[in-house]
Amino acid sequence: MKIKVGVIFGGESVEHEVSVISAVQAMNKLDQEKYEIIPIYITKNREWYTGDMLRDIDIYQDLSLIKKYGKNVVLYCKDGSYVLQNKSFPKNVVKEIDIVFPIVHGTNVEDGGLQGYLQTIGVPYVGSNVYASVVGQDKVYMKDIFAGSGLPITKYVWFYDSDYREDSDAIVKKIAKLKYPVIVKPATTGSSVGIAVCDSESQLIDAIDDAIQYDNKIVVEEVVSNLKEVNIAVMGNYTTQKVSEIEEVLSANKFLTYEDKYVGEGKGKLKGVKIPVKNGSKGMASLNRKLPAELDAKIRKEVEDIAMKAFKVLGSSGNARIDFLIDEKNKKVYINEINSIPGSLAFYLWEAKGVNFSNLLDDMINLGIKDYKKRISKTHSFDTNILKGFSSFGGIKGMKGKLR
16 A cells, blocks of 8 residues: 655745745655655645646646646544545545655745644654754754854854844944854745845845845854855754765855756756756756765764764754855864755755665655654653543533633
């Protein structure tokens, strides 16, 4: 019997389209002999749709087709099973789900919100739990935990948009203690949205004005000199971790922009996914890169060790990509951030280690099942009802007026 895998993607996020690309790639690589693949697309206005046509990237050029031919559904627990049910009449069950595979990016979906819903209804799911998803998306929480665990990070300042609006001079003075150039980032977005490198105070002010359009919490960091940027993926959970090959990412810009990552120049197909537009995005797999990265043995080992420690410290699970900044001149390694659900699921980093995309997806699903079994083995509630016989209001009769 096939395992019914509900692949959730999209959502109210500035990385909505990136999620669609990643999910379609993955759905086309899941082993159809093992799995029944059930696409679950969340629109930008948070409606959920399912239907086989959602596995075709072409359908997303005209979203009205999804509303016309897809089924608008809700996911919930019904009689011990996890089902997708029609929202409109007749409210029949469309599909049953054995495990959910979230392939989502960014705020509202990767940041613990979706994971919280899945955990509340009890459905098994792939990837990090609520806590790890929250800290994996919020750069402030993440950096504070990294710092507290002794991991090497760049100097940084963070603040709320309300604090900046109330006293921008005080915030700018605080940032002045860092060395220019600095990089400004919204704390909870990904894919380089709202990020800018600043060489002066005037540029800083412009960058903050832009960043607060995307988030209420802003991070400003010192830029690493003599920079080499490398990425590595980690697979596992808090008990075991293994690492992928390391890549060096290349960009003509001072940092990897959204365009670098997702608006590529390639045409044709990517791992079975037809890219319909002329200069279509191939996702993170389209980046210019050196794979493997050119690193001496000592630096390579340091990156691998820090990556596994960071993954464990955050309580991550599944397959995450961790980004590093290296000062080549001074041979210093800094951990930058973790991506709990990386673009394209970082399959290319694992392929360089001899793990093909289909096997990577198998491994992730198996980890999700193991995590679920561990989760349900713990005590989360008691069978006893301490409210039974509770009479502080004189029983039910005494509560009549209070319940209205």
